[in-house]
Amino acid sequence: MLAHLFRVGTRCSPVLGRPLLLRIHTSAAVRRSDGHHGSYLLSSLAQLPSQLWRHLLRAPQAPRPPSRSPLSAWHWIGGVLLSPVVLRKCPRLCLVAHCEAEEAPPPHGRPRVEESCFNWKLFWQFLRPHLLLLGAAIVLALGAALVNVQIPLLLGQLVEIVAKYTRERVGSFITESRNLSVRLLLLYGVQGLLTFGYLVLLSQIGERMAVDMRRTLFSTLLQQDIAFFDAKKTGQLMSRLTTDVQEFKSSFKLVISQGLRSCTQMAGCLVSLSMLSTRLTLILMVATPTLMGVGTLMGSALRKLSRQSQEQIAKAAGVADEALGNVRTVRAFAMEHREEERYEAELEGSRWKAEELGRGIALFQGLSNIAFNCMVLGTLFIGGSLVAGQQLTGGDLMSFLVASQTVQRSMANLSVLFGQVVRGLSAGARAFEYMTLSPSIPLSGGFCIPKEDLLGAVTFQNVRFSYPCRPGFEVLKDFTLTLPPGTVVALVGQSGGGKTTVASLLERFYDPTAGAVLLDGRDLRTLDPSCLRGQVIGFISQEPVLFGTTIMENIRFGKLDASDAEVYAAAREANAHNFITSFPEGYDTIVGERGATLSGGQKQRLAIARALIKQPRVLIMDEATSALDTESEQVVQEALDRASTGRTVLVIAHRLSTVRRAHHIVVMADGRVWESGTHEELLKKQGLYAELIRRQALDSPLTSTPPLRVRKGHRNL
Numbered sequence: 001m002l003a004h005l006f007r008v009g010t011r012c013s014p015v016l017g018r019p020l021l022l023r024i025h026t027s028a029a030v031r032r033s034d035g036h037h038g039s040y041l042l043s044s045l046a047q048l049p050s051q052l053w054r055h056l057l058r059a060p061q062a063p064r065p066p067s068r069s070p071l072s073a074w075h076w077i078g079g080v081l082l083s084p085v086v087l088r089k090c091p092r093l094c095l096v097a098h099c100e101a102e103e104a105p106p107p108h109g110r111p112r113v114e115e116s117c118f119n120w121k122l123f124w125q126f127l128r129p130h131l132l133l134l135g136a137a138i139v140l141a142l143g144a145a146l147v148n149v150q151i152p153l154l155l156g157q158l159v160e161i162v163a164k165y166t167r168e169r170v171g172s173f174i175t176e177s178r179n180l181s182v183r184l185l186l187l188y189g190v191q192g193l194l195t196f197g198y199l200v201l202l203s204q205i206g207e208r209m210a211v212d213m214r215r216t217l218f219s220t221l222l223q224q225d226i227a228f229f230d231a232k233k234t235g236q237l238m239s240r241l242t243t244d245v246q247e248f249k250s251s252f253k254l255v256i257s258q259g260l261r262s263c264t265q266m267a268g269c270l271v272s273l274s275m276l277s278t279r280l281t282l283i284l285m286v287a288t289p290t291l292m293g294v295g296t297l298m299g300s301a302l303r304k305l306s307r308q309s310q311e312q313i314a315k316a317a318g319v320a321d322e323a324l325g326n327v328r329t330v331r332a333f334a335m336e337h338r339e340e341e342r343y344e345a346e347l348e349g350s351r352w353k354a355e356e357l358g359r360g361i362a363l364f365q366g367l368s369n370i371a372f373n374c375m376v377l378g379t380l381f382i383g384g385s386l387v388a389g390q391q392l393t394g395g396d397l398m399s400f401l402v403a404s405q406t407v408q409r410s411m412a413n414l415s416v417l418f419g420q421v422v423r424g425l426s427a428g429a430r431a432f433e434y435m436t437l438s439p440s441i442p443l444s445g446g447f448c449i450p451k452e453d454l455l456g457a458v459t460f461q462n463v464r465f466s467y468p469c470r471p472g473f474e475v476l477k478d479f480t481l482t483l484p485p486g487t488v489v490a491l492v493g494q495s496g497g498g499k500t501t502v503a504s505l506l507e508r509f510y511d512p513t514a515g516a517v518l519l520d521g522r523d524l525r526t527l528d529p530s531c532l533r534g535q536v537i538g539f540i541s542q543e544p545v546l547f548g549t550t551i552m553e554n555i556r557f558g559k560l561d562a563s564d565a566e567v568y569a570a571a572r573e574a575n576a577h578n579f580i581t582s583f584p585e586g587y588d589t590i591v592g593e594r595g596a597t598l599s600g601g602q603k604q605r606l607a608i609a610r611a612l613i614k615q616p617r618v619l620i621m622d623e624a625t626s627a628l629d630t631e632s633e634q635v636v637q638e639a640l641d642r643a644s645t646g647r648t649v650l651v652i653a654h655r656l657s658t659v660r661r662a663h664h665i666v667v668m669a670d671g672r673v674w675e676s677g678t679h680e681e682l683l684k685k686q687g688l689y690a691e692l693i694r695r696q697a698l699d700s701p702l703t704s705t706p707p708l709r710v711r712k713g714h715r716n717l
């Protein structure tokens with residue numbers, strides 16, 4: 001089989017201390033209809049030194065290469081010998097060698113991805129439990145490859161018998177060929193069994209490792225600080241969990257199975273070939289690289305087309321994703337037709353590119369077939385003349401043909417494999433990257449105040465805070481506030497003033513940059529965060545997020561071991577029991593994705609029940625009713641009022657009407673407490689609060705008012 005491959009480009013890391021955007025030439029086989037691949041592994045390896053030099057040249061102190069000779073047989077041989085060593089010692093170097101520098105900006109909108117190093121230590125940890133299985137798989141794979149080497153030789157002997165019988169017509173062909181045929185059949189059987197065995201074992205190892213990796217990565221991700229999630233996109237994280245682990249697993253399995261088999265077969269068959277005919281082997285060694293060179297050029301063009309085609313498909317998918325994900329907005333603006341047109345335009349673009357790629361692949365395969373057939377013909381022609389000159393027997397020629405095909409097939413596999421190794425290392429590096437991160441705020445550990453001793457007094461003491469992703473921007477500046485146990489304290493102020501940030505600090509989603517947050521006089525940093533969030537604090541947000549499961553399970557999310565009776569009690573307290581029991585399925589009603597089948601007020605009441613079921617001592621309500629209409633607001637407010645009784649409550653509110661009855665109203669401005677008091681006291685002061693009230697037609701949200709003017713000077717509670 002001849003080379004019919006083209007390499008697919010991906011991007012990789014900074015190299016030699018300067019950020020080069022590299023394109024990894026991974027290999028993807030354009031398969032022939034008979035399932036065989038062409039190869040240009042050797043071509044890639046032959047380019048290894050020249051590509052290395054090209055990159056070294058770009059580094060400031062890099063010496064010049066002595067010369068840049070065209071591809072030679074020595075390059076190929078050197079490449080084959082060197083590549084495993086280079087790959088093992090420094091995968092990144094391989095990326096350099098195998099990549100093409102690309103300092104041009106990335107394709108539109110795609111950010112440059114910083115790739116991390118492959119973590120061999122972690123890989124070893126995942127592999128170690130499966131070493132026994134791996135050893136067995138390797139032995140079976142080597143066995144299958146060795147059997148494969150034997151087959152061409154026996155086939156050659158069989159052909160010899162056929163030729164002899166045709167020539168001399170003496171003796172019985174059946175008797176003479178029986179033993180050989182039986183041996184061949186046995187070898188086929190053994191080879192099939194060994195292949196089955198090592199593939200099953202590798203599949204088990206790969207799948208188990210993938211499960212372990214996903215479990216570890218998911219668990220590590222869940223433990224990360226909230227600041228980590230502020231900086232990362234969910235899609236990126238999901239892709240590490242799914243695509244990267246998948247890619248790594250596939251590469252791993254392929255490298256072991258095909259790598260071992262191909263290397264053994266190639267080495268074995270090359271020895272057989274040179275024993276059969278040194279002259280023919282030398283001709284083969286010259287012809288194959290030449291054809292591979294041509295294949296490389298064509299593959300490069302096809303690779304570019306393939307990348308463009310993939311980008312176009314991604315663009316079309318992006319349009320569909322956006323339209324379907326925002327279907328309500330699309331419907332609300334009657335933009336269905338426009339979205340259809342956009343999608344169609346992108347689809348048309350991707351069809352055009354894909355067809356162009358299809359034509360290219362067809363041409364490539366057509367030419368590969370011609371080249372392959374010419375090689376067979378050439379071997380027969382030259383081999384035939386050797387047979388005529390009695391330098392070779394017919395059987396040897398047959399053996400040579402079969403063995404040379406095996407060599408070519410092995411080269412093709414190795415070529416695919418080389419690209420797969422680079423891709424696998426890259427994917428593995430991405431999958432492993434986050435596994436070594438440790439959060440600055442652990443999920444658990446520290447003191448847990450016993451429930452009976454818990455008063456629920458909260459103090460913010462001279463707190464300063466900047467979000468980790470915006471270190472230069474101070475959201476809270478010397479913020480001091482006390483929430484006495486059992487009181488309702490409302491936090492109001494203009495949008496973006498830092499109210500939600502205060503709640504996040506109380507939940508210990510972040511730690512203050514300076515100052516401290518205290519619960520019953522204890523610094524939150526000394527308390528067990530899981531105890532704090534799981535038992536002490538209840539949080540009700542503006543947009544409750546429900547899970548797409550039953551109402552019962554959603555409420556129980558607040559306390560996993562809650563009995564049914566506790567769930568019903570929490571639902572009653574949250575004014576939710578009646579609407580739940582009015583559904584035919586009652587508490588077993590599935591609420592749909594993120595609670596899509598419920599109204600805003602119903603979702604909010606379930607969220608309240610979920611927060612109340614753990615009987616929290618401290619309750620945070622972050623604009624819990626601001627997204628509701630007046631009717632729903634009343635029902636929810638009733639529930640909130642009931643839930644507030646006997647608890648320390650921090651209410652964050654846009655609508656001032658909802659906080660009038662709070663024990664304290666705290667007005668925030670400029671990252672500090674500006675003024676505080678009861679509704680009446682603050683009105684009397686004629687300060688910011690009074691101005692807010694004036695500016696707000698009591699039921700309209702603060703966001704619709706112009707920004708408040710803040711006078712000089714401030715006062716903390």
Ligand SMILES: Nc1ncnc2c1ncn2[C@@H]1O[C@H](COP(=O)(O)OP(=O)(O)OP(=O)(O)O)[C@@H](O)[C@H]1O
Pocket residue numbers: 230467469470475493494495496497498499500501502
């Ligand atoms: N995760 C975050 N990372 C970086 N900055 C943030 C983050 N969350 C909020 N901010 C910034 O912190 C400031 C305070 O935001 P915060 O949400 O606390 O205000 P708020 O008073 O609750 O606003 P609103 O009333 O509109 O909800 C804003 O300038 C906001 O842009």
